[in-house]
Amino acid sequence: MRILLIGYGKMGKTIEQMALAKGHEIVGKIDRDNAHELQNFSSKDTDVAIEFTHPAQAFRNISYCLSNGIPVVSGSTGWLDKFEEAKNLCQQKQGAFFYASNFSVGVNLFFHFNEYIASKMQAYKEYEVAVREIHHLQKVDKPSGTGITAAEGILASYTNLAGWVSDNPEEKTKLNIASEREPDVVGTHIVTYSSEVDKIELGHIAHSRAGFAEGAVMAAEWLIGRQGVYGMKDMLNL
Numbered sequence: 623m624r625i626l627l628i629g630y631g632k633m634g635k636t637i638e639q640m641a642l643a644k645g646h647e648i649v650g651k652i653d654r655d656n657a658h659e660l661q662n663f664s665s666k667d668t669d670v671a672i673e674f675t676h677p678a679q680a681f682r683n684i685s686y687c688l689s690n691g692i693p694v695v696s697g698s699t700g701w702l703d704k705f706e707e708a709k710n711l712c713q714q715k716q717g718a719f720f721y722a723s724n725f726s727v728g729v730n731l732f733f734h735f736n737e738y739i740a741s742k743m744q745a746y747k748e749y750e751v752a753v754r755e756i757h758h759l760q761k762v763d764k765p766s767g768t769g770i771t772a773a774e775g776i777l778a779s780y781t782n783l784a785g786w787v788s789d790n791p792e793e794k795t796k797l798n799i800a801s802e803r804e805p806d807v808v809g810t811h812i813v814t815y816s817s818e819v820d821k822i823e824l825g826h827i828a829h830s831r832a833g834f835a836e837g838a839v840m841a842a843e844w845l846i847g848r849q850g851v852y853g854m855k856d857m858l859n860l
């Protein structure tokens with residue numbers, strides 16, 4: 623598979639290692655300082671693009687790929703206000719687009735169990751539900767994309783809550799997502815149900831970026847030959 627890497631930071635470099643180990647070819651590496659070179663790539667030389675950049679750049683990169691017939695896998699977070707636009711463009715161009723806030727199989731199992739637990743816990747209003755995410759100091763967006771997906775999984779059952787809120791535990795009508803930034807934390811997500819007498823927790827701790835990279839390469843392999851908008855639930859049958 624001929625892969626174009628868009629974003630050559632922590633994730634781009636980890637994905638490169640994973641892809642080469644699986645026998646794939648990297649046809650290009652686009653980063654901020656050579657971003658203009660993206661226009662040189664087309665479906666003639668690229669089977670799939672894997673995009674991990676920045677909240678402010680992701681939509682433009684994804685749009686370029688969809689407009690030029692390049693199937694695109696994106697893991698960038700913090701840009702989802704434009705997700706509907708990306709979906710529409712994908713439909714219009716009959717393209718292929720795979721998005722996940724988190725490509726790790728373990729996190730997607732965590733999402734699955736999180737939805738199930740929320741569906742049971744919503745009947746027990748003596749428990750207050752909250753989401754907490756902890757990441758490294760370089761992370762630019764808050765809350766994390768994974769934290770938002772976890773919150774949405776809970777809100778599907780908690781119809782009494784009017785959406786989520788970032789770092790505002792006093793706002794009792796909404797589900798709080800608490801964000802913490804600490805050196806060298808790859809990605810930790812914890813859902814807590816607290817009552818006066820006890821606490822139930824479901825959590826996921828990433829030990830490295832290998833799980834994210836492995837999932838992204840798996841998604842790229844899976845996307846080739848498909849048309850439409852997909853996510854991890856489609857690939858993993860969750």
Ligand SMILES: NC(=O)C1=CN([C@@H]2O[C@H](COP(=O)(O)OP(=O)(O)OC[C@H]3O[C@@H](n4cnc5c(N)ncnc54)[C@H](OP(=O)(O)O)[C@@H]3O)[C@@H](O)[C@H]2O)C=CC1
Pocket residue numbers: 628629630631632633634652653654655657674675676677679683696697698699700722723724725726763767834
């Ligand atoms: N879905 C998932 O499983 C995961 C998602 N992520 C998300 O992926 C994104 C990237 O994470 P990470 O690799 O850790 O971040 P990094 O900051 O390490 O890397 C991002 C890279 O993108 C580059 N970049 C900035 N603008 C452009 C542009 N216009 N075109 C191409 N490249 C550009 C940056 O360059 P420069 O440094 O010069 O700005 C940088 O090298 C984040 O949104 C993060 O939240 C991260 C891990 C897992």
Ligand SMILES: O=C(O)C1=N[C@H](C(=O)O)C[C@H](O)C1
Pocket residue numbers: 699723724757761762765766767768769808809810
């Ligand atoms: O920026 C990161 O590092 C990560 N970002 C993703 C997110 O925002 O959920 C996924 C992972 O937690 C690492």
